[in-house]
Amino acid sequence: xxQVAPRSGPDRNRAKPNHVLYLERVTSITDGExxxxxxxxxxxxxxxxxxxxxxxxxxxxxxVFRVARSFAELDPDDVADVVQETFVRAxxxxxxxxxxxxxxxxxxxxxxxxALTRLTRRRARQEAAEDLQxxxxxxxxxAAEMADPDAGAELELVRRLISELPDGPEKETVHLxxxxxxxxxxxxxxxxxxxxxxxxxxxxxxxxxxxxxxxAEVARIRGEESTGRGKGG
Amino acid sequence: xxxPIHIDEAALRRVLSGELRGEEARRVAEHLGDPCEACxxxxxxxxxxxxxxxxxxxxxxxxxxxxxxxxxxxxxxxxWARIQRRLRPRRPAWRLAGFAVAAVALLAAxxxxxxxxxxxxxxxxxxxxxxxxxxxxxxxxxxxxxxxPAAPVVERAAxxxxxxxxxxxxxxxxxxxxxxxxxxRLDPEGEVIWEGRAERAGAIDVEIGGRPAAYPLRxxxxxxxxxxxxxxxxxxxxxxxxxxxxxxxxxxxxxxxAISLDLVEVTVR
Numbered sequence: 001x002x003q004v005a006p007r008s009g010p011d012r013n014r015a016k017p018n019h020v021l022y023l024e025r026v027t028s029i030t031d032g033e034x035x036x037x038x039x040x041x042x043x044x045x046x047x048x049x050x051x052x053x054x055x056x057x058x059x060x061x062x063x064v065f066r067v068a069r070s071f072a073e074l075d076p077d078d079v080a081d082v083v084q085e086t087f088v089r090a091x092x093x094x095x096x097x098x099x100x101x102x103x104x105x106x107x108x109x110x111x112x113x114x115a116l117t118r119l120t121r122r123r124a125r126q127e128a129a130e131d132l133q134x135x136x137x138x139x140x141x142x143a144a145e146m147a148d149p150d151a152g153a154e155l156e157l158v159r160r161l162i163s164e165l166p167d168g169p170e171k172e173t174v175h176l177x178x179x180x181x182x183x184x185x186x187x188x189x190x191x192x193x194x195x196x197x198x199x200x201x202x203x204x205x206x207x208x209x210x211x212x213x214x215x216a217e218v219a220r221i222r223g224e225e226s227t228g229r230g231k232g233g
Numbered sequence: 234x235x236x237p238i239h240i241d242e243a244a245l246r247r248v249l250s251g252e253l254r255g256e257e258a259r260r261v262a263e264h265l266g267d268p269c270e271a272c273x274x275x276x277x278x279x280x281x282x283x284x285x286x287x288x289x290x291x292x293x294x295x296x297x298x299x300x301x302x303x304x305x306x307x308x309x310x311x312x313w314a315r316i317q318r319r320l321r322p323r324r325p326a327w328r329l330a331g332f333a334v335a336a337v338a339l340l341a342a343x344x345x346x347x348x349x350x351x352x353x354x355x356x357x358x359x360x361x362x363x364x365x366x367x368x369x370x371x372x373x374x375x376x377x378x379x380x381x382p383a384a385p386v387v388e389r390a391a392x393x394x395x396x397x398x399x400x401x402x403x404x405x406x407x408x409x410x411x412x413x414x415x416x417x418r419l420d421p422e423g424e425v426i427w428e429g430r431a432e433r434a435g436a437i438d439v440e441i442g443g444r445p446a447a448y449p450l451r452x453x454x455x456x457x458x459x460x461x462x463x464x465x466x467x468x469x470x471x472x473x474x475x476x477x478x479x480x481x482x483x484x485x486x487x488x489x490x491a492i493s494l495d496l497v498e499v500t501v502r
Contacts, residue, residue, distance in 0.1 A: 054313060061308040066294050076452025084312065088319045108294075109287030116280055178293055182303065201277070208276035209268075211289055215240065216265035219248050223258030 035101035042100035045091065053091055060107050061087075067111040070177065070203050071119055072185035072196035078118050079184075086111040119200075161210055169194070173202040238264050240272045242279075249283060304380055309401075310441035311426050311448045318425070370409035370493040371463035373416070374436075375402050377499075378447055392497040398454065401447035402499065404439040406431070406461060412493075413467035415475075418448070419458040419496075423476040431463075453501045464492045 044052035061083065068074060068082040090107055097106055162179065165171040169192070176188050183191065189199040238244065238261045247253040253261060265272060377390045378401045387403065390396070406414055408431045416427040416439060426448060427439050439446050450457065462475050475492060 050317070053317075057313060057316065058308045062306040063291065063294050065306045067290050080312070080452050084316055084319070087316045091316075091320055104291050105284065105287030107287070108290040109282050109284055112282035112286050112290060116282060120280060181294075204277040205273060207289065207293070208273040210293065211276050211285065212240070212265050212269065212272050214285065214289065215245070215248055216262045218262075219253060219258045219265060220262035222248070222251060222253055223255060223262055226254040226258060 038103040039100035042094055042097060042103055046094040046097075056090075056103065056107075057087055060104060063104070064107055064111045066181075067108050068115050069184035069186065070200070071115050072189045072199040073119060074115060075186070078115075082111060082114045082118060085114045089114070161206075161213065165206070170202045170206060173199055174206045177203055178206075239269065240265065240275055245283070249285060304385075305399075305449070305451050309449055310446035314426060314441050314446075315424070371412060371414065371461055371495055372407040373459065373461035373495045373497050374405040374407065375459075375497055375499075376405070377401075378403055390499070392499075395500045395502050396450060398451050398501050400501075401449045402459070403445060403447050404459070404461075406437045406439065406463070408434060408437070408463055410434050410465075412463040412465060414461060414463045415467060415472050417460045417462070417476060417479060419460055419479055423479050425472065425476060426459075428472075450499075450501050455502075456498060456500050458496055458498045460494060460496045462492055462494050467492070 038056075041052045041056050045056055064083050064086050065079065068079040068086075074082065086107060089110055097103065162171070162174055165174065172192070173188055176183055176191070177185060185199045185203060186196060189196045192199070238257070240248075240261070244253075244261065248258075248261065375390055376387050377394065377396050378385045378387045379397070380386075380399055385401075396402075404416060404427070406416075406429070408414065410431075411433060412431050414427075414429050414431065414437075415425050416429075418424050418426050427441065427446065429437065429439065431437055448459075460479055462472065464471070471492070475494070479494075
C-alpha cells in the first residue's frame with residue numbers, strides 16, 4: 001500500500017484523492033524529491049517570494065503551454081493568454097492549494113479550465129462567471145478526501161491505449177501530439193489538412209479513453225476497499 | 234442483468250469524491266473498463282476540468298520530450314514580467330482621473346516621437362555627446378534572434394525590418410544621461426514590457442532579473458511597434474499618461490522637454 005506524503009498544515013492532513021496518487025506514481029515531476037521541492041517552492045511563493053514563483057513558472061511553463069496548445073481552435077495569442085492567466089491565477093491562489101506537493105496537477109487543471117473557458121467563450125459567448133464556478137468546483141474536487149489506491153502502471157496504460165488505437169487519423173493525431181510532442185494541435189491540423197476542431201476532438205476523445213480507464217481503476221479500488229478485499233491485494 | 238452504469242456528471246463526482254462504494258463501484262469499474270462510446274463522448278465533451286484532468290495531463294504530457302522543451306515552450310523574461318505586472322495590486326480608481334489629466338498635459342507638452350523619420354532608414358544619430366537634454370536623449374536599438382541548428386542566431390536590425398514569427402527581439406537602449414526608462418509595445422493597450430534605470434550615459438541591454446530579455450514575436454502578425462520612454466524622472470503617473478497617449482493616438486509630433494521617446498517598428502511576416 002503506498003504511503004500518503006506527509007503534510008505540514010492541518011488542512012493538508014488529509015488523504016490524497018486516490019486517482020491523484022494513482023497518477024502521481026508514474027510522473028517524475030511530482031514524485032518523491034520533486035514533490036518535496038514543489039512543496040517548498042509553494043510555501044515560499046505563497047509568502048511572496050518572487051524567486052520561488054519564477055522557479056515554479058520555469059518548471060511548469062512547458063507543460064502549461066502544452067495543455068493550452070492541445071486545443072487547436074486557440075490561436076497563439078490565446079495560448080499565450082492561457083499561459084499567463086494560469087500563472088497569475090495560480091500565484092493569486094497558492095495559499096488555497098491544500099497539498100503543495102500536488103502543484104503540477106493543480107496548475108494543469110487551471111490551465112485546462114482557462115483553455116476551455118476561452119474555447120467556450122469563443123464558441124458560445126458565455127458569461128465570465130462560468131469559469132469562476134468551474135474553478136470553484138475544481139478546487140472542491142481537488143480537496144475531496146479519498147483513500148490510497150494500489151500502485152498502478154499508468155504510463156504503461158497510456159502507452160497501451162495509444163498502441164490499441166486502430167490505425168487511422170485519431171492514432172496519427174495522438175502520436176504527433178503526445179509521442180512526438182513538437183507540434184501544437186493547430187500545427188497538426190495544418191499538417192494533416194483537417195479542421196482545427198477535428199484535431200481538438202481527436203485529442204479529447206483519446207484523453208477521454210484514458211480517463212475512462214483510470215476511472216475504472218479508481219472505481220475498482222474503491223469497490224475492493226469498501227468490501228475489505230483491496231488492502232491485501 | 235442490470236443496465237450498464239454510464240458515467241455522467243453525478244457519477245463522475247461520486248467516483249472522484251470516493252462516495253461510490255461496494256457493489257455499485259464494482260459495476261462502474263466493470264463498465265468503464267470496456268469501451269463505451271457514450272462514456273467516452275461524455276468525458277470528451279464535458280467542457281470543464283476536474284482534479285483528475287490535471288493529473289492525467291501531467292501523466293500524458295510527461296511522455297513527450299519534456300527534457301528538452303522548445304524555445305517557445307520555455308518561459309521567457311518578458312512573459313514573466315507581464316505575469317508579475319498583473320500580480321501587482323491595481324491602482325485605485327480615483328487616481329484614473331489624475332492619469333487622464335496627466336495624459337492631456339503630456340500631450341500638450343509634446344513628446345519626441347521620431348518614428349516617421351526612422352521607419353525609412355537610419356537618421357543622423359551622432360552619438361550621445363552634445364545632445365540637448367530637451368531633445369531626444371534616448372534611442373532604442375534592437376537585434377533579431379532566430380532559432381539556429383545549435384544556438385540562436387542574433388543579428389542587429391533596424392526599424393522597418395521584416396521578421397519571421399519565430400524571431401525574438403533583443404533590445405538595447407542608448408541614453409544621454411541618467412534616466413528612468415520604460416519600453417512599451419504599442420498594442421492597443423500600450424503594454425509596458427520593461428522598466429529600467431540608467432545611472433549615466435551609455436548603452437544598456439534590456440535585461441530582466443539580470444538575464445538578457447528577448448521579446449518573442451510568436452503569435453503576432455503584421456506591424457509591431459515598440460516605444461522607449463526616458464526621462465530623468467519617470468513616475469508611475471507620467472508613465473501611465475504616456476502609455477495612454479501613445480496607445481490612444483499612436484503619434485505625437487511636437488518635441489518637448491520632459492520625456493524622450495523613440496520608436497521602432499518591425500513587420501512580422
